[in-house]
Amino acid sequence: MSTARHILALLRSHVEGEEQQFYSAALQMAAHEARLGHGKLAQEIRELIDQAKARKSVIARKSDPIPLVQPKGDLANLVSVRYPDTRLSDMILPSELAVRLKRVLTEQRQGKRLREHSLTPRRKLLLVGPPGSGKTMTAAALAGELQLPLFTTLYDSLIGKYMGETASRLKLIFEAMIMTKGVYFFDEFDAIGTQRQNTNDVGEIRRILNSFLMFLENDQGDSLIIAATNHPNLLDKALFRRFDDVIKYKLPNSDIIRELIKTRLISFEIEWKDWSQIIEKATGLAQAEIVRATDEAAKQAVLSNSGKVSQKSLISAIMERKEMSLDE
Numbered sequence: 001m002s003t004a005r006h007i008l009a010l011l012r013s014h015v016e017g018e019e020q021q022f023y024s025a026a027l028q029m030a031a032h033e034a035r036l037g038h039g040k041l042a043q044e045i046r047e048l049i050d051q052a053k054a055r056k057s058v059i060a061r062k063s064d065p066i067p068l069v070q071p072k073g074d075l076a077n078l079v080s081v082r083y084p085d086t087r088l089s090d091m092i093l094p095s096e097l098a099v100r101l102k103r104v105l106t107e108q109r110q111g112k113r114l115r116e117h118s119l120t121p122r123r124k125l126l127l128v129g130p131p132g133s134g135k136t137m138t139a140a141a142l143a144g145e146l147q148l149p150l151f152t153t154l155y156d157s158l159i160g161k162y163m164g165e166t167a168s169r170l171k172l173i174f175e176a177m178i179m180t181k182g183v184y185f186f187d188e189f190d191a192i193g194t195q196r197q198n199t200n201d202v203g204e205i206r207r208i209l210n211s212f213l214m215f216l217e218n219d220q221g222d223s224l225i226i227a228a229t230n231h232p233n234l235l236d237k238a239l240f241r242r243f244d245d246v247i248k249y250k251l252p253n254s255d256i257i258r259e260l261i262k263t264r265l266i267s268f269e270i271e272w273k274d275w276s277q278i279i280e281k282a283t284g285l286a287q288a289e290i291v292r293a294t295d296e297a298a299k300q301a302v303l304s305n306s307g308k309v310s311q312k313s314l315i316s317a318i319m320e321r322k323e324m325s326l327d328e
């Protein structure tokens, strides 16, 4: 890309308020300069980006409405809270998935307009897909985009030993949703749906599931409720109907694999032009595994002082992750 193209990309992301894209355009510019042998200039650009990011996180922390959203009392054991700064643009998504998630954001952002016409924005989502395919990251990205706190349910303390205990704890969480708008994330949702945690009583498990369904159905608030699972076939069919959207995640195809690796290596030089071998080896791995393997190869480039990521190191990192995932 020429310098003018980089400036255009910077301006466009600035105008559209796409911060993440702004940083990645700036990083691309640094990489471009580095390739031209302008190491000092590239370094300066990278330092400015780091400074900008550091300053932003200080401001963001100051403006957190902390007193309101620190869970108190019994609730404190049932959910953890964080303020993700993940954005949807940090995710490499197939277009149909990106469209579904953007639709959630648009409806949320335009919620007032919809409500004026007695319509409700979608906000009860079930994310289904294999491990490491980006479900948790999606919950974080939606919270980050909407600048809402992300509350994650802690099942260890939710599922109780005694009859009715779990249901009354669930009730606390659903009450909190009304009090404090946020993204409420039920990760590994099968824990409620099917697993027999501290209890062996099948009847009790049905009761837990039924109370969840009832709470979900009756909930009229405006918090987002996101559940995620790896095992859709374990879940009760009745559950699916209760959600506004069931969003499916898949292992990455070759385009996504290439984009995942490219984005991760945006500030590095890469040795290869032909992607076919890398893609062939990486096929079958989840997004999370590919990102990790790429980071491994990038680390080697840094530690070997070559500054260049080699195809060999990336492929061997990919193979290593493949072996690990087969061991599981």
Ligand SMILES: Nc1ncnc2c1ncn2[C@@H]1O[C@H](COP(=O)(O)OP(=O)(O)OP(=O)(O)O)[C@@H](O)[C@H]1O
Residues within 6 Å of the ligand: 090, 091, 092, 093, 129, 130, 131, 132, 133, 134, 135, 136, 137, 138, 229, 230, 260, 287, 288, 289, 291
């Ligand atoms: N679409 C994506 N784009 C970029 N990075 C991704 C994507 N999906 C996953 N990752 C990377 O993989 C990591 C793990 O993904 P995540 O925890 O969201 O997976 P998950 O689907 O929740 O897995 P699990 O079912 O095991 O909980 C993320 O932190 C991120 O680094």
Ligand SMILES: [Mg+2]
Residues within 6 Å of the ligand: 135, 136, 137, 187, 228
């Ligand atoms: Mg997860």
